[in-house]
Amino acid sequence: MSYSLFLSFTDWNGLAPHKSFIGLKNYIDFFKDPFSYVVLSNNIKWLLFALSIPTILGLLLAIVLNGPIRGRIFFRTIFYSPGIIPLVSSGVIWAWIYNPTFGALNSFLRMIGLGYLARGWLSDPNIALYSVMVTAAWQGVGMPMILFLAGLQDIPKELYEAAKIDGALDYHLFWYVTLPLLRETFIIVISLAIINSLKVFDLIYTMTWGGPGRSTQVLAVWMYFNAFQYYKAGYGSTIAWLTTVLSMAITIPYIRILSRR
Numbered sequence: 360m361s362y363s364l365f366l367s368f369t370d371w372n373g374l375a376p377h378k379s380f381i382g383l384k385n386y387i388d389f390f391k392d393p394f395s396y397v398v399l400s401n402n403i404k405w406l407l408f409a410l411s412i413p414t415i416l417g418l419l420l421a422i423v424l425n426g427p428i429r430g431r432i433f434f435r436t437i438f439y440s441p442g443i444i445p446l447v448s449s450g451v452i453w454a455w456i457y458n459p460t461f462g463a464l465n466s467f468l469r470m471i472g473l474g475y476l477a478r479g480w481l482s483d484p485n486i487a488l489y490s491v492m493v494t495a496a497w498q499g500v501g502m503p504m505i506l507f508l509a510g511l512q513d514i515p516k517e518l519y520e521a522a523k524i525d526g527a528l529d530y531h532l533f534w535y536v537t538l539p540l541l542r543e544t545f546i547i548v549i550s551l552a553i554i555n556s557l558k559v560f561d562l563i564y565t566m567t568w569g570g571p572g573r574s575t576q577v578l579a580v581w582m583y584f585n586a587f588q589y590y591k592a593g594y595g596s597t598i599a600w601l602t603t604v605l606s607m608a609i610t611i612p613y614i615r616i617l618s619r620r
Contacts (some may be wrong), residue, residue, distance in 0.1 A: 366596040373592035385597035398581050401488060405577065406556040408492050409499070414548055416496065417503025422537075424504070425511045435508070437486045442501030450565030453494040457481050457566075467519065481567050484574035491566050491575060495559070504549045510544030511537070544619050550610050578602045 367385055369378040376413045389395050420438055422432045443451065452587035457480040480490040520537050524559035527535070563569060569576040569584065576584075578598060586595025 360423055360433045366593050366599060367600050369593040371591040371593045372587060373595075374590065376586030378593070386601070389597055389601065394573065394576075398576050398578055401575065401577050402557055402559075404488065405495075405538065405559055406553060407491065409495070409552040409556040410549060412492075412496050413499045414503050414552060416500045417548070418507050418541075418557070420500065420504045421507035421511055422530060422533075425508055438504055439501035441498045444498065444600045446498065447565050449494060450562045451490075452564070454564075454566045468486050482524075482571050484571050487567055487571060488575045491562050494562055494566065498562075499555075502551070506544050506548050507541065510541045514540045542617065550614055553610050553613070554606050557602055557609075578605075594598075 366378070368380060368382055370381045370384070373379040424435050424438075428434075438588055444452075459465060459477070459479040464482075465474075468474055468477045478486075481487050514537065518540075520590065521530055522532055522536055539616065558579050559577055560583070563580050564583070565576055567575040569580050579602065582594075582595050582598035582602065585591045585598060
Protein backbone atom coordinates (compact mmCIF):
# COMPACT_ATOMS: atom_id res chain seq x y z
CA MET A 360 0.00 0.00 0.00
CA SER A 361 2.78 2.42 0.86
CA TYR A 362 4.54 1.63 -2.41
CA SER A 363 1.37 2.20 -4.44
CA LEU A 364 0.95 5.54 -2.68
CA PHE A 365 4.49 6.45 -3.75
CA LEU A 366 3.71 5.34 -7.32
CA SER A 367 0.71 7.67 -7.43
CA PHE A 368 3.18 10.58 -7.36
CA THR A 369 5.21 9.22 -10.28
CA ASP A 370 4.99 8.87 -14.05
CA TRP A 371 5.71 5.15 -14.51
CA ASN A 372 4.59 2.68 -17.15
CA GLY A 373 4.80 -0.33 -14.84
CA LEU A 374 7.72 -1.90 -16.71
CA ALA A 375 10.68 0.45 -16.92
CA PRO A 376 13.07 0.58 -13.94
CA HIS A 377 13.02 4.39 -13.90
CA LYS A 378 10.17 6.26 -12.22
CA SER A 379 9.78 10.02 -12.72
CA PHE A 380 8.52 11.87 -9.66
CA ILE A 381 5.79 14.33 -10.75
CA GLY A 382 4.16 15.27 -7.44
CA LEU A 383 0.41 15.84 -7.55
CA LYS A 384 0.16 15.89 -11.35
CA ASN A 385 -1.70 12.55 -11.53
CA TYR A 386 -4.28 13.77 -9.03
CA ILE A 387 -4.71 17.08 -10.86
CA ASP A 388 -5.05 15.26 -14.20
CA PHE A 389 -7.74 13.01 -12.76
CA PHE A 390 -9.94 15.92 -11.74
CA LYS A 391 -9.23 17.75 -15.01
CA ASP A 392 -10.28 14.77 -17.11
CA PRO A 393 -14.02 15.05 -18.00
CA PHE A 394 -14.26 11.27 -18.22
CA SER A 395 -13.35 11.00 -14.53
CA TYR A 396 -16.72 12.51 -13.68
CA VAL A 397 -18.47 9.91 -15.86
CA VAL A 398 -16.70 7.19 -13.90
CA LEU A 399 -17.57 8.83 -10.57
CA SER A 400 -21.18 9.24 -11.71
CA ASN A 401 -21.42 5.53 -12.51
CA ASN A 402 -20.04 4.66 -9.07
CA ILE A 403 -22.55 7.00 -7.40
CA LYS A 404 -25.40 5.39 -9.36
CA TRP A 405 -24.15 1.98 -8.25
CA LEU A 406 -23.87 3.20 -4.66
CA LEU A 407 -27.44 4.53 -4.59
CA PHE A 408 -28.67 1.28 -6.12
CA ALA A 409 -26.80 -0.88 -3.59
CA LEU A 410 -28.07 1.19 -0.67
CA SER A 411 -31.68 0.80 -1.80
CA ILE A 412 -32.65 -2.32 -3.77
CA PRO A 413 -30.49 -5.12 -2.25
CA THR A 414 -30.79 -3.63 1.24
CA ILE A 415 -34.59 -3.27 1.10
CA LEU A 416 -35.06 -6.68 -0.52
CA GLY A 417 -32.75 -8.28 2.03
CA LEU A 418 -34.73 -6.73 4.90
CA LEU A 419 -38.10 -7.79 3.46
CA LEU A 420 -36.91 -11.33 2.79
CA ALA A 421 -35.47 -11.55 6.30
CA ILE A 422 -38.76 -10.44 7.86
CA VAL A 423 -40.74 -12.96 5.80
CA LEU A 424 -38.31 -15.84 6.34
CA ASN A 425 -38.07 -15.10 10.06
CA GLY A 426 -41.75 -15.90 10.42
CA PRO A 427 -43.39 -19.30 10.87
CA ILE A 428 -43.67 -20.21 7.18
CA ARG A 429 -43.33 -23.72 5.81
CA GLY A 430 -39.98 -24.49 4.18
CA ARG A 431 -38.28 -21.36 5.45
CA ILE A 432 -34.86 -23.11 5.70
CA PHE A 433 -35.19 -24.12 2.04
CA PHE A 434 -36.08 -20.59 0.97
CA ARG A 435 -33.27 -19.08 3.02
CA THR A 436 -30.86 -21.37 1.18
CA ILE A 437 -32.32 -20.50 -2.22
CA PHE A 438 -32.09 -16.75 -1.69
CA TYR A 439 -28.62 -16.90 -0.14
CA SER A 440 -27.08 -19.34 -2.66
CA PRO A 441 -26.30 -16.72 -5.39
CA GLY A 442 -24.11 -14.94 -2.85
CA ILE A 443 -21.67 -17.86 -2.64
CA ILE A 444 -21.15 -17.99 -6.42
CA PRO A 445 -17.91 -16.20 -7.43
CA LEU A 446 -18.65 -12.82 -9.00
CA VAL A 447 -16.79 -13.76 -12.17
CA SER A 448 -19.01 -16.83 -12.58
CA SER A 449 -22.13 -14.74 -11.94
CA GLY A 450 -20.99 -12.26 -14.57
CA VAL A 451 -20.43 -14.97 -17.18
CA ILE A 452 -23.80 -16.62 -16.42
CA TRP A 453 -25.73 -13.36 -16.74
CA ALA A 454 -23.82 -12.31 -19.85
CA TRP A 455 -25.24 -15.45 -21.50
CA ILE A 456 -28.70 -14.70 -20.12
CA TYR A 457 -28.51 -11.21 -21.65
CA ASN A 458 -27.21 -12.47 -25.02
CA PRO A 459 -29.34 -10.63 -27.63
CA THR A 460 -29.58 -13.58 -30.04
CA PHE A 461 -30.06 -16.72 -27.98
CA GLY A 462 -30.00 -15.50 -24.37
CA ALA A 463 -32.64 -16.77 -21.96
CA LEU A 464 -34.13 -13.33 -21.29
CA ASN A 465 -34.85 -12.37 -24.90
CA SER A 466 -35.97 -15.92 -25.72
CA PHE A 467 -38.47 -15.79 -22.85
CA LEU A 468 -39.79 -12.40 -23.95
CA ARG A 469 -40.34 -13.70 -27.48
CA MET A 470 -42.02 -16.85 -26.16
CA ILE A 471 -44.63 -14.88 -24.20
CA GLY A 472 -45.33 -12.46 -27.04
CA LEU A 473 -43.23 -9.55 -25.76
CA GLY A 474 -40.54 -9.82 -28.41
CA TYR A 475 -40.64 -6.06 -28.97
CA LEU A 476 -38.99 -5.70 -25.54
CA ALA A 477 -36.02 -7.87 -26.56
CA ARG A 478 -32.83 -5.90 -27.02
CA GLY A 479 -29.09 -5.93 -26.53
CA TRP A 480 -29.13 -5.48 -22.79
CA LEU A 481 -25.37 -5.08 -22.49
CA SER A 482 -24.77 -3.31 -25.81
CA ASP A 483 -27.15 -0.39 -25.26
CA PRO A 484 -25.28 2.46 -23.48
CA ASN A 485 -28.54 3.66 -21.92
CA ILE A 486 -29.36 0.42 -20.07
CA ALA A 487 -26.08 -1.54 -19.87
CA LEU A 488 -25.17 -0.27 -16.39
CA TYR A 489 -28.66 -0.99 -15.04
CA SER A 490 -28.58 -4.47 -16.56
CA VAL A 491 -25.40 -5.23 -14.64
CA MET A 492 -27.04 -3.80 -11.51
CA VAL A 493 -29.80 -6.42 -11.82
CA THR A 494 -27.11 -9.09 -11.74
CA ALA A 495 -25.58 -7.41 -8.68
CA ALA A 496 -28.95 -7.43 -6.92
CA TRP A 497 -29.49 -11.13 -7.71
CA GLN A 498 -26.02 -11.94 -6.44
CA GLY A 499 -25.92 -9.55 -3.51
CA VAL A 500 -29.30 -9.79 -1.78
CA GLY A 501 -28.33 -12.89 0.19
CA MET A 502 -25.77 -11.27 2.48
CA PRO A 503 -28.00 -8.47 3.86
CA MET A 504 -30.80 -11.03 4.22
CA ILE A 505 -28.62 -13.24 6.43
CA LEU A 506 -27.39 -10.29 8.49
CA PHE A 507 -30.93 -8.97 8.99
CA LEU A 508 -32.09 -12.47 9.94
CA ALA A 509 -29.41 -12.62 12.61
CA GLY A 510 -30.47 -9.19 13.88
CA LEU A 511 -34.17 -10.12 13.93
CA GLN A 512 -33.49 -13.28 15.91
CA ASP A 513 -31.69 -11.22 18.56
CA ILE A 514 -34.78 -9.08 19.24
CA PRO A 515 -36.62 -10.39 22.34
CA LYS A 516 -40.13 -11.58 21.50
CA GLU A 517 -41.34 -10.07 24.78
CA LEU A 518 -40.99 -6.61 23.25
CA TYR A 519 -43.44 -7.48 20.47
CA GLU A 520 -45.86 -9.04 22.95
CA ALA A 521 -45.74 -5.98 25.19
CA ALA A 522 -46.30 -3.66 22.23
CA LYS A 523 -49.31 -5.70 21.07
CA ILE A 524 -50.83 -5.50 24.54
CA ASP A 525 -50.49 -1.73 24.31
CA GLY A 526 -52.45 -1.81 21.05
CA ALA A 527 -49.61 -1.60 18.52
CA LEU A 528 -50.42 -2.67 14.96
CA ASP A 529 -48.03 -4.48 12.60
CA TYR A 530 -46.87 -1.14 11.17
CA HIS A 531 -46.08 0.14 14.66
CA LEU A 532 -44.19 -3.04 15.52
CA PHE A 533 -42.02 -2.65 12.44
CA TRP A 534 -41.40 1.09 12.81
CA TYR A 535 -40.96 1.39 16.58
CA VAL A 536 -39.56 -2.01 17.56
CA THR A 537 -37.92 -3.78 14.63
CA LEU A 538 -36.12 -0.91 12.90
CA PRO A 539 -34.61 0.71 16.03
CA LEU A 540 -33.31 -2.63 17.28
CA LEU A 541 -31.73 -3.40 13.89
CA ARG A 542 -29.53 -0.28 14.11
CA GLU A 543 -26.28 -2.22 14.54
CA THR A 544 -27.20 -4.52 11.67
CA PHE A 545 -27.93 -1.53 9.44
CA ILE A 546 -24.48 -0.15 10.25
CA ILE A 547 -22.86 -3.35 8.98
CA VAL A 548 -25.11 -3.78 5.94
CA ILE A 549 -24.86 -0.18 4.73
CA SER A 550 -21.11 0.04 5.41
CA LEU A 551 -20.51 -3.10 3.35
CA ALA A 552 -22.79 -1.76 0.61
CA ILE A 553 -20.84 1.50 0.43
CA ILE A 554 -17.44 -0.19 0.31
CA ASN A 555 -18.49 -2.85 -2.20
CA SER A 556 -20.11 -0.23 -4.44
CA LEU A 557 -16.96 1.86 -4.65
CA LYS A 558 -14.74 -1.13 -5.42
CA VAL A 559 -17.07 -3.02 -7.79
CA PHE A 560 -14.95 -4.68 -10.45
CA ASP A 561 -15.72 -8.32 -11.29
CA LEU A 562 -19.22 -7.97 -12.73
CA ILE A 563 -18.36 -4.93 -14.85
CA TYR A 564 -15.15 -6.51 -16.13
CA THR A 565 -16.70 -9.86 -17.09
CA MET A 566 -20.02 -8.56 -18.47
CA THR A 567 -19.22 -5.30 -20.29
CA TRP A 568 -15.48 -4.56 -19.92
CA GLY A 569 -16.49 -1.00 -19.17
CA GLY A 570 -18.45 -0.61 -22.41
CA PRO A 571 -20.25 0.04 -24.58
CA GLY A 572 -18.48 3.31 -25.18
CA ARG A 573 -17.22 3.34 -21.57
CA SER A 574 -20.82 3.76 -20.40
CA THR A 575 -20.35 1.23 -17.57
CA GLN A 576 -16.84 2.25 -16.58
CA VAL A 577 -16.30 2.49 -12.80
CA LEU A 578 -13.35 3.45 -10.63
CA ALA A 579 -11.92 -0.02 -10.06
CA VAL A 580 -12.11 -1.04 -13.73
CA TRP A 581 -10.74 2.33 -14.85
CA MET A 582 -7.87 1.86 -12.40
CA TYR A 583 -7.15 -1.59 -13.88
CA PHE A 584 -7.27 -0.31 -17.47
CA ASN A 585 -4.83 2.50 -16.76
CA ALA A 586 -2.40 0.40 -14.75
CA PHE A 587 -2.34 -2.78 -16.87
CA GLN A 588 -3.84 -1.95 -20.28
CA TYR A 589 -2.61 1.60 -20.94
CA TYR A 590 0.68 1.14 -19.02
CA LYS A 591 0.10 4.13 -16.76
CA ALA A 592 0.83 2.49 -13.42
CA GLY A 593 1.29 5.82 -11.64
CA TYR A 594 -2.09 7.10 -12.77
CA GLY A 595 -3.70 3.76 -11.95
CA SER A 596 -2.28 3.96 -8.42
CA THR A 597 -3.75 7.46 -8.14
CA ILE A 598 -7.22 6.15 -8.99
CA ALA A 599 -6.76 3.31 -6.48
CA TRP A 600 -5.92 5.74 -3.68
CA LEU A 601 -8.72 8.14 -4.58
CA THR A 602 -11.11 5.18 -4.38
CA THR A 603 -9.71 4.27 -0.96
CA VAL A 604 -10.00 7.82 0.37
CA LEU A 605 -13.53 8.17 -0.99
CA SER A 606 -14.58 4.91 0.66
CA MET A 607 -13.13 5.97 4.01
CA ALA A 608 -14.58 9.49 3.76
CA ILE A 609 -18.09 8.08 3.44
CA THR A 610 -17.91 4.99 5.63
CA ILE A 611 -15.98 6.15 8.71
CA PRO A 612 -18.22 9.17 9.56
CA TYR A 613 -21.32 7.04 8.98
CA ILE A 614 -20.13 4.34 11.39
CA ARG A 615 -19.00 6.87 14.00
CA ILE A 616 -22.28 8.82 13.96
CA LEU A 617 -24.54 5.80 14.20
CA SER A 618 -22.33 4.06 16.75
CA ARG A 619 -22.35 7.18 18.92
CA ARG A 620 -26.14 7.35 18.74
